[in-house]
Amino acid sequence: MRYLTARKRAEGKGASHTGTAHHWSMTVSAVGLAFMVPVWLYVFGKALGQPQEVVVETFGRPFPAILTALLLVVGMRHFAMGATMMIEDYARGTARKMLVIFAVSLSWVIAATGLFALARMAL
């Protein structure tokens, strides 16, 4: 015997079976990125075009290093979820699965590469 009614089981979940978790996660990361991106554009823009020593020195300082690390992790999660949403709209079946896996993997590779570079410059 089922104790939960059909309505109770379905409530708040929708077609994705995860409810609004995806949308809410995008909202949270969007707000974080909205604060971080303008500052990072200035930091990165100032460093771009400088000699290597200046670039290494810039991203070795705590504020640029922490900001860039946060941007890589939050930004690449935001990208992976947004790209997944786009792929799910336009691709079907095995192509969809392969593209989603590729987008998620690419995001992690970029985040890990950036964090490795930061670690070498900052530590």
Added chain:
Amino acid sequence: MSPHLQIYRPQLTAITSILTRITGNALIVGVILAVWWLLAAATSAEYFAVANAVATGWFGDLVFTGSAWAVWYHLLAGLRHLYFDAGHGLDVPTAEKLGWGCIIGSVVLTAITILLVQ
């Protein structure tokens, strides 16, 4: 397919919506170039010389200028989405004004960014 796309007048709200997706996904190109450049800076002088030549040459200028506009557009359009999510600005005149705000605002902010960092 309905509405018939051949006779359907493109609307500002539709164009600004699809641009949000296009800019967000296209930003991956600028991110890859920026992270490659950082990796090269962390590795060696020879590697940095190669990556820096690409990142500060015509290709880098093209990608980073495009990315600056794309990220500003995506940011403004994202803020507009947060405003929509809160239940505001959904009537047509306001939505169209917000759309123009994203387009004009992103161009202005891109110009300011380039002037500030050059």
